Structures are given as structure tokens and as C-alpha cells.
Amino acid sequence: MNVETMMNVQADYIVSQAKAGKRVDGRKLDEFRKIEIEKNLIPNAEGSCRVRMGKTDIIAGIKMSVGTPFSDKPNEGILISNAELAPMAAARFEPGRPSEDAVETARVIDRGIRESKAMDTEKLCIEKGEKVWIVNVDVQVMNHDGNLIDAGALGAAIALANAKIPAYDPETETIDIKNRKEKLPVKLKPIAVTIHKIGGKLVLDPTLEEEDVADVRLTVTTSDSGNVCALQKSGQGSFTAEEIEEAIAMSVARGKELRKLVE
Amino acid sequence: MKREDGRKADEMRSTTMTVGVIPNANGSAMVKMGNTVAVAAVYGPREMHPKHKQISDRANLNTIYAMVPFSCTDRIRPGYSRRSQEICKVTRQALESAVFLEDFPKAAIDVYINIISANAGTRAAGINAASLALADAGIPMRDLVASIAAGKIGDEYVLDLAGKEEEETFCDLPLAYMPKSKKITLLQMDGDLSPQDVKKVMELAIKGCEQLYKMQKEALKKRWIK
Numbered sequence: 001m002n003v004e005t006m007m008n009v010q011a012d013y014i015v016s017q018a019k020a021g022k023r024v025d026g027r028k029l030d031e032f033r034k035i036e037i038e039k040n041l042i043p044n045a046e047g048s049c050r051v052r053m054g055k056t057d058i059i060a061g062i063k064m065s066v067g068t069p070f071s072d073k074p075n076e077g078i079l080i081s082n083a084e085l086a087p088m089a090a091a092r093f094e095p096g097r098p099s100e101d102a103v104e105t106a107r108v109i110d111r112g113i114r115e116s117k118a119m120d121t122e123k124l125c126i127e128k129g130e131k132v133w134i135v136n137v138d139v140q141v142m143n144h145d146g147n148l149i150d151a152g153a154l155g156a157a158i159a160l161a162n163a164k165i166p167a168y169d170p171e172t173e174t175i176d177i178k179n180r181k182e183k184l185p186v187k188l189k190p191i192a193v194t195i196h197k198i199g200g201k202l203v204l205d206p207t208l209e210e211e212d213v214a215d216v217r218l219t220v221t222t223s224d225s226g227n228v229c230a231l232q233k234s235g236q237g238s239f240t241a242e243e244i245e246e247a248i249a250m251s252v253a254r255g256k257e258l259r260k261l262v263e
Numbered sequence: 264m265k266r267e268d269g270r271k272a273d274e275m276r277s278t279t280m281t282v283g284v285i286p287n288a289n290g291s292a293m294v295k296m297g298n299t300v301a302v303a304a305v306y307g308p309r310e311m312h313p314k315h316k317q318i319s320d321r322a323n324l325n326t327i328y329a330m331v332p333f334s335c336t337d338r339i340r341p342g343y344s345r346r347s348q349e350i351c352k353v354t355r356q357a358l359e360s361a362v363f364l365e366d367f368p369k370a371a372i373d374v375y376i377n378i379i380s381a382n383a384g385t386r387a388a389g390i391n392a393a394s395l396a397l398a399d400a401g402i403p404m405r406d407l408v409a410s411i412a413a414g415k416i417g418d419e420y421v422l423d424l425a426g427k428e429e430e431e432t433f434c435d436l437p438l439a440y441m442p443k444s445k446k447i448t449l450l451q452m453d454g455d456l457s458p459q460d461v462k463k464v465m466e467l468a469i470k471g472c473e474q475l476y477k478m479q480k481e482a483l484k485k486r487w488i489k
Contacts, residue, residue: 042380043298045333055286059379061333082332084341088304088375090287095327095375098341138332140379142302143285177336 011213018199018210025207030250032205035154037261039162046180047163051155053205055145057089060155061138062163062184066175069125069132077124077133081110083141083152090144090208108232109139109153112190112221116229119160120185126168133165135184146208149219153192157262160186189262190229193251194219197237202247204254218244220251224259264419267426268297275411275423275471280391280482282399290400292482294392297425298382303392304375305400311371322367326355328389330378350386357390357410357439357449363403372402383425387411390439390449395479399486408448409475410439413468415456420463422471436464440472 014024021029033054042048045061069076083106087093098106113119124133137160139152164180196203196214206214215237221230228248233239239247264272276297285291288304311317328350330339354376362372374396376389390410398404413422414432421428429435434454440447447469456464 042333043382044335044380048333057285059331061331063333063338065338082341084331086329086375086377087306087327087373088285088288088302088377091306091309136332136338138338140331140333140377142377143287145286 010209014210014213015199018201018203021201023203023210029201030204030254032254035261037158039158044177045159046166046177047159047161047184049155049158049162051151051158053147053151054207055143056147056151057141057143058148058151058155059140059142060152060159061140062159063136063138064166064175065134065136066126066131066168066173067134069129073121074129075125075132076121077119077135079110079114079119079121079135079137081106081113081137081139081156083109083139083148085141085144085148089141093144104232104234105149105152106139108149108192108219108221108230109137109156111230111232112153112192113137113156113160116188116190116221116223118157118186118188118190118223120187123185126170131170144208146206146211147194149194150192150205153190153221154258154261157189157191160184161189161262188224189259190221190223191255191258191262192219192221192230193254193258195247195250197239197243202243202250204250218247220248222252222255226252226256264417266421267428272419272421273467273470275474276425278475278478280395280478282395282482282486288396288400290396290398290402292392292395292399294388294395296384296388296423298380299384299388299425300378300380301385301388301392302377302379303389303396305372305396305402306375307372307400308367308370308402309373311369317369320368321364322370322372324355324359324362324364324372324374326351326358326374326376326393328354328376328378328386330381330385334378334381350389353449353451354386354390354393358393358397358408360446360448361394361404361406361408361441362397363405366403372397383429384412384423384437387437387439391475391479395482398483406441406443407476407479408439408441409472409479410437410449411468411471411475412437413464413471414454415460415464420467422467434460434464436461436468438465438468438472440469442473442476
């Protein structure tokens with residue numbers, strides 16, 4: 001049997017299992033893998049968090065710098081999010097410019113933080129129209145075994161919640177990262193939960209091989225109130241309105257659990 | 264002499280090595296030297312793309328060194344910089360002579376090195392990790408490659424510069440070494456040093472490499488001998 005045949009056999013098996021309400025690793029359809037969290041592991045970052053979901057492994061890091069605000073928001077700090085699908089993390093990732101997937105991952109994570117208004121950007125203004133804090137959220141993928149958006153968004157939320165603003169001297173325009181005191185003004189915990197459709201069933205936290213056979217997925221980001229603050233459908237397939245309703249309910253329920261991990 | 268972090272002149276930072284940290288890779292390792300943390304992952308031997316870059320009688324060893332955006336005091340923009348390109352090149356050439364590349368004509372062996380936390384000596388930590396990752400991937404090698412920097416502060420020769428020491432020193436000399444054949448595979452230096460001093464600093468770095476070499480072997484045994 002060649003490799004391609006083997007892969008097809010495995011793909012068919014995953015789909016047939018899902019149809020019967022089962023998964024190849026024995027989990028329930030809506031069951032997450034074990035999550036391990038490690039906070040503030042990068043000394044040079046203002047906040048950082050490593051998240052492991054099964055074999056998926058990401059590090060989110062916050063770096064802050066001072067820059068000029070956008071002219072339409074002269075008294076608000078700036079949030080910039082980025083995801084690095086590093087070639088180290090999977091044989092399929094290639095070096096070079098960010099791929100479509102990397103850009104989508106970063107933008108979905110960004111939208112959750114931005115639209116939930118988790119961060120009080122007005123408190124990040126140093127001098128109106130002149131100087132504001134720029135908050136860079138970087139998600140570095142160490143090992144890809146599916147569900148990168150959920151892992152990345154969780155890591156970003158925890159890193160933000162633990163970040164401290166470095167000291168800034170307006171005279172010399174220098175930042176002293178050795179002197180971090182004030183906490184970053186983050187008051188909410190946006191949580192992304194991505195629902196995949198495999199064999200017509202809605203599945204949470206897929207592994208990479210499950211993700212590969214999914215027809216379509218929907219990322220639902222919820223805020224502390226249980227309201228939805230971002231949606232992103234991705235993949236060739238489609239959802240019915242009922243499925244979307246169910247997916248949102250799954251995200252709200254699962255979001256409540258995951259939010260307990262953000263401190 | 265008292266160093267910034269209380270070490271003796273010929274003492275390296277507390278160093279830990281873990282082999283097998285990236286499940287998707289064929290081989291991988293993490294090396295922590297103080298606050299500098301390097302992760303290396305090896306994919307291959309696999310088909311070399313683009314095909315016109317295949318070499319008919321040996322494998323291509325591709326080393327890609329990158330600092331992650333939040334690893335430094337200032338955020339690092341992703342993508343290649345002139346500095347990272349140079350480090351890619353010297354890292355590749357530090358490792359090439361240790362690997363039996365001729366065993367895999369036309370193939371590619373991709374070595375990805377990510378610095379997730381930086382505090383001086385990142386290329387040395389990267390080479391230590393890459394060498395372990397290659398061995399972990401089961402790629403035939405003549406020897407492991409160990410690497411460390413040394414320099415001179417005041418009248419003293421110091422091993423494994425860290426923190427502010429890189430600025431204070433008269434010289435910074437990173438070196439990579441294959442202890443079994445006693446061959447130096449990476450040597451760089453910047454500073455101002457007499458030829459006698461260069462010799463002394465090199466000797467110190469080689470001693471450091473021999474220590475690291477022992478740790479590398481231990482780390483591999485820990486991963487593979489049950």
C-alpha cells in the first residue's frame with residue numbers, strides 16, 4: 001500500500017468514526033485534549049504564555065513599544081497581532097512570507113481581542129495625538145497538531161492578562177523593561193472556540209489529521225458576558241443555520257470552562 | 264573577579280538540554296543556557312525543493328535561524344535580517360562537516376532553529392540544539408558539535424558572555440568544536456585582542472565545548488536509553 005492509500009484509509013476511518021459519534025483517540029465529539037499552561041516563561045516579553053493542547057504547542061508573547069496613534073483614534077493605544085506558523089512546527093509549513101493560513105489565524109485572534117474591547121486602549125495613551133503604547137501580540141507555533149486558533153487565542157488572552165507595562169521615560173524616549181510595574185489594562189477574557197464539521201457532526205479541538213478531513217469550521221469568540229464578539233467561517237463546506245446555532249451554544253459552554261484558565 | 268551574575272571567570276551559565284521536544288519533527292532539542300533558550304527541529308532527509316538546487320552527490324543541509332518576535336528587549340520583526348542570514352550560514356558550516364551528507368544525495372535536511380528567549384550567545388545555543396536534533400533524527404554523524412563563546416574582560420578570560428558582559432568585553436569569540444576529532448567548525452570574533460590572547464580565549468572556549476559535549480551525550484542517552 002502506498003502512502004496516499006494509507007492516508008485515504010485513515011481519512012475514511014476518521015469520518016466513519018465521527019458519523020458514529022466517536023473519535024479515533026477515544027474522546028467525545030465535544031471533548032478537549034488535556035491543556036497545560038505555563039505563564040511568564042519569556043523574561044524579555046512583557047507577558048507570555050505557553051499553551052499545550054495535546055501535541056499542539058504554542059507560545060504567545062507580548063512586546064510593547066511607543067509610537068504615534070492613528071489619526072482617527074488619537075488617544076488610543078494600538079493592538080497588533082501576528083501568528084508565526086513556523087516551519088519548525090510541521091512539515092507542511094514553509095519558510096518565507098506569512099501564508100494565508102497564518103494571516104487568517106492572526107486576524108481571527110486579533111478580532112476576538114479587539115471586538116470584545118478586552119483591552120482599555122484609552123489607558124494606553126501617553127500623549128494625545130503624539131505618543132501611545134503599541135501592544136504586539138505574537139503567537140509562535142512550536143508544534144502543530146490541530147486547533148491552532150483556539151490554542152493561540154487562549155495563549156494570547158493569558159499573556160495579555162499577565163502582561164505588565166514597562167517604564168517609559170518621555171525625556172529620553174526610552175523603555176526600561178527591567179522596570180515593569182503597572183498591569184496592562186485588560187479587563188475581559190475573550191475565548192475562541194472553533195467548531196469543525198466532520199462527517200456531518202460538530203467536533204471540538206480536532207487533531208491535525210481530524211482537521212484535514214473536516215469539511216468546514218466555524219470559530220466563535222465569546223466574551224465574559226457570554227456574548228459573541230467574533231465569528232469566522234473557514235473551509236470549503238457549509239453550515240445550516242441550526243448548526244451555527246448549535247456551534248455558538250458549544251462555544252459559549254466551552255468558553256466558560258476555558259475562561260477559568262485565564263488569570 | 265566577580266561577574267555580573269556571580270559566576271567564576273571560566274564558569275558557563277547553568278545549562279540544560281532536552282532532546283525530543285517537537286513531536287512533529289524527525290528530531291528536536293531545546294538548549295537553555297541561562298536566559299538564552301534555543302529550540303531546534305530537524306525535518307528530513309526529504310526531497311529537496313526547488314529541484315534545481317539538488318546536489319547530485321550529497322544532501323543539502325539547510326539551517327534556518329530565527330529569533331521569535333518576543334525573544335528580545337525590542338520586538339524582532341519576523342523574516343530574514345542581515346544578521347540572521349549570516350548566522351544561518353555560519354551555523355550551516357559549523358554543522359556540515361559533522362554530518363555524512365554524502366549518504367543522502369539530492370535530499371534536503373532542514374534544520375530550523377528558533378530562539379525563544381535571548382540573552383547573548385544565541386548562535387552557540389542554536390548550534391548545540393541543532394547538533395542534538397540532528398542526532399535525535401538518526402542522521403549519521405561523525406561527531407556532535409558543541410559551541411560556546413568566550414572573551415576577555417579587564418585582564419581576565421571569561422567563558423560564556425551574558426547580559427551586559429557582551430558590551431564590556433574587549434572581544435567576543437564564538438566557537439564551535441567537534442571534540443572527538445578536535446576540529447573547530449565555527450570561529451568568529453569581534454574586538455581587539457593580541458594573538459596570545461586569542462589563543463587563550465580559544466582554549467577557554469574549547470574547554471567549554473568539551474563540557475557541553477558531555478551534557479549533549481547525557482541528554483541523548485536520557486532520550487534514547489530506557
